[in-house]
Amino acid sequence: MRVEKSNAASFAPAPLRLSNVKADAGKDLVGVSPVRGPSGGVRVSLSEAGSAQSKQAAKNQDIDDSNLPDSIKNTLKMIRQLRAELAAKQAELNALKAEQPTSDTQRKVDAVLSEIASLHGAISSANASLVSQMRKQNLSSEQLMSVATLMVG
Incomplete structure (x- = not known):
């Protein structure tokens, strides 16, 4: 060789x-x-x-690092995203309400209120889905505590 x-x-x-x-x-x-x-x-x-x-991925790092099933992780991420969108829409609504009232402003307020209602509905559905998944997965008490902690964060 x-x-x-x-x-x-x-x-x-x-x-x-x-x-x-x-x-x-x-x-x-x-x-x-x-x-x-x-x-x-x-x-x-x-x-x-x-x-x-x-930045969004970094915000969800705690969820990714948890010992939860992937379906629950995804639902938690979705709930966080919906909450962030809701906060942005509420800020937009507050800014619109601070403007001089006009018919155009009122139309915008009505549209934002409609979007806020939709986001509330989506958050409720996601929360119900999370509860259902948690029951089906038969999570340990440690995992249940993780879900509760991540819901707050």
Whole structure:
């Protein structure tokens, strides 16, 4: 058997060639470009949509780290998302109510109130689904405590 010497540079990875990653209706989430600088390497920048998605994932890290079944984790994440949307709509409603009353403002208030009612209904349905899943899964007392803690957080 014969071993030949080779140049270590020949084993170096090829330069990174990656276009923007698309998700959620074609929005750019990540942009990657080669950078030559003191440290060399690659520069990765997140778009606004990518940053929002990353923050959302970080907010749900406690749910992901729990010892709960995946279906319950997903329902807890959905409830959190719906609560966040509800808070945003309530803030929007408060801002509209602070404006001068006009017929256009009233139409917007009515639309936001309708969306708030829909979100309340969705949260109620998700809560009922969570209770149903918890009963079917026969969770331990530790898991039940985890669900209660995650619902508050």
